[in-house]
Amino acid sequence: DAGITQSPRHKVTETGTPVTLRCHQTENHRYMYWYRQDPGHGLRLIHYSYGVKDTDKGEVSDGYSVSRSKTEDFLLTLESATSSQTSVYFCAISETGVGVNSPLHFGNGTRLTVT
């Protein structure tokens, strides 16, 4: 299995508080992705990164920011959490980007509840 660690695994927070989720990989893969999974919506891309300090938005990026200061770490920040951001968040990695014969591998997810 790919070496991907998400932390924390579970978090409960209050509306309006900032939250940071961490994804750490030991594979030295270039691409990293943050997805959220909600019932009825499947997996939706929030942000992705194609290198250190290189990031771009996905289809549901509003209310989220990301940072990647090292190859191995990709942080997802909710500046002011809202109840609509209650979800399961998955990090994924791929070696060269999935458009060029590079499979996607997932972490085990972070379950976030915003009360």
Added chain:
Amino acid sequence: GIQVEQSPPDLILQEGANSTLRCNFSDSVNNLQWFHQNPWGQLINLFYIPSGTKQNGRLSATTVATERYSLLYISSSQTTDSGVYFCAVPSGGSYIPTFGRGTSLIVHP
């Protein structure tokens, strides 16, 4: 962007039965992946299959890229096969994988 449709949305089987899950996509792709999300929420890679056929034990997958579909076959199903099966394809030459809504499979003993 590319559209990905999976069918059926739900499937209930008795242990030992065979099944076929389908993934249709609206544009040409140069790779496709199948994942299994187990009841604990983990997303497990099953196949990376841009074209052709691959087999892994009781599971096999076939992708016909020219006709824009992929099939996942599960033979002699077991209760541990329960969960949700997703396919994912990149949008054209992009590095952004798009997921189908999944097929939810329940295998009864």
